[in-house]
Amino acid sequence: MAAPVIDLRSDTVSRPTEAMRAAMAEAEVGDDTWGDDPTVQRLEAVLAERLGKDAAMFVPSGTQSNLCALMAHCARGEEYIVGQEAHTYKYEGGGAAVLGSIQPQPIEMAADGSLDPARVAAVVKVDDPHFAMTKLLCLENTHNGRVQPMDAQLAAIDAARSAGLSTHLDGARIFNAAVATGTPVADLAAPYDSVSVCLSKGLGAPMGSVLVGDGELIGRARRVRKMLGGGLRQAGLVAAAGLHALDHHVDRLAEDHARARRLHEGLGAIDGVEVHDEMLETNMVFVSFGARGPSLQAELAEIGMECRLSTGVSRLVTHLDVTDDAVDAFVAAVAERV
Numbered sequence: 001m002a003a004p005v006i007d008l009r010s011d012t013v014s015r016p017t018e019a020m021r022a023a024m025a026e027a028e029v030g031d032d033t034w035g036d037d038p039t040v041q042r043l044e045a046v047l048a049e050r051l052g053k054d055a056a057m058f059v060p061s062g063t064q065s066n067l068c069a070l071m072a073h074c075a076r077g078e079e080y081i082v083g084q085e086a087h088t089y090k091y092e093g094g095g096a097a098v099l100g101s102i103q104p105q106p107i108e109m110a111a112d113g114s115l116d117p118a119r120v121a122a123v124v125k126v127d128d129p130h131f132a133m134t135k136l137l138c139l140e141n142t143h144n145g146r147v148q149p150m151d152a153q154l155a156a157i158d159a160a161r162s163a164g165l166s167t168h169l170d171g172a173r174i175f176n177a178a179v180a181t182g183t184p185v186a187d188l189a190a191p192y193d194s195v196s197v198c199l200s201k202g203l204g205a206p207m208g209s210v211l212v213g214d215g216e217l218i219g220r221a222r223r224v225r226k227m228l229g230g231g232l233r234q235a236g237l238v239a240a241a242g243l244h245a246l247d248h249h250v251d252r253l254a255e256d257h258a259r260a261r262r263l264h265e266g267l268g269a270i271d272g273v274e275v276h277d278e279m280l281e282t283n284m285v286f287v288s289f290g291a292r293g294p295s296l297q298a299e300l301a302e303i304g305m306e307c308r309l310s311t312g313v314s315r316l317v318t319h320l321d322v323t324d325d326a327v328d329a330f331v332a333a334v335a336e337r338v
């Protein structure tokens with residue numbers, strides 16, 4: 001498929017750059033299931049170091065990375081506490097329950113994505129044969145493009161730790177949070193036992209995620225990954241894309257954030273378009289077109305502008321393949337049509 005003029009559906013749609021493809025073509029490879037792929041090993045070492053953890057494991061997707069983590073933390077009949085709108089609860093096909101026999105204990109999320117520590121403490125179950133055994137708290141950063149304030153994370157984590165739980169962070173976009181706040185990514189990862197990072201979102205790799213944590217946990221996760229069919233062979237080809245992204249595509253996330261602001265301001269100046277200021281923190285813009293949303297989406301698609309617009313609040317996402325000019329053209333196209 002030819003590249004669209006602009007594609008704001010997600011930051012997963014970006015295509016590997018020429019330089020990234022060159023890095024992939026030159027990658028040294030081996031059989032990673034036997035621990036022989038030097039490029040995968042380098043990627044794992046680099047990410048473990050950057051996130052301040054002992055060990056790391058490369059996986060095909062963020063969903064598999066989170067599931068490996070959940071299954072490494074929780075056995076059959078145990079449970080994890082998670083926000084109602086969290087990816088690890090709502091958007092992963094129920095994998096923890098289906099494949100791990102792990103019970104989710106979802107709780108309400110505040111609008112900013114945080115969990116009330118009192119609520120976390122309240123749903124932890126006592127040791128009683130009636131109940132699943134509560135083992136894990138799972139948070140997400142960024143959530144809906146919003147950076148989770150560290151004090152809110154620490155309050156929820158404290159509640160979990162006091163009850164003897166371990167903690168996992170779905171850090172699919174943790175580098176967006178690090179760049180937006182100017183915080184070292186290791187500081188954002190520090191309070192957690194494990195963190196999952198996506199290479200295929202704003203970082204622009206064609207695929208891949210990495211799970212980091214201590215050596216014992218990652219060892220258990222490797223067993224789970226194999227069981228889930230995620231053991232890879234000459235995966236250095238794609239790990240090389242991740243290494244390239246870590247070298248070249250982290251600081252530039254600030255450009256995606258600036259373009260999201262440009263898009264937000266451009267759309268906000270159009271009569272009949274409502275932008276949601278409090279949601280604008282990283283590379284996601286939240287906007288309402290009312291009843292016009294779905295028909296506008298279809299009209300924009302005809303001129304090569306891809307986005308997903310509902311009658312409610314719609315999400316537009318900037319990434320590596322979105323330029324200032326394309327943002328301006330998109331805003332102009334919307335202004336002509338609403």
Ligand SMILES: *Cc1c(COP(=O)(O)O)cnc(C)c1O
Binds near residue numbers: 060061140142200209
């Ligand atoms: C995309 C995403 C994932 C899953 O990643 P996939 O590679 O699409 O499986 C997990 N969590 C969050 C918050 C995400 O945005």
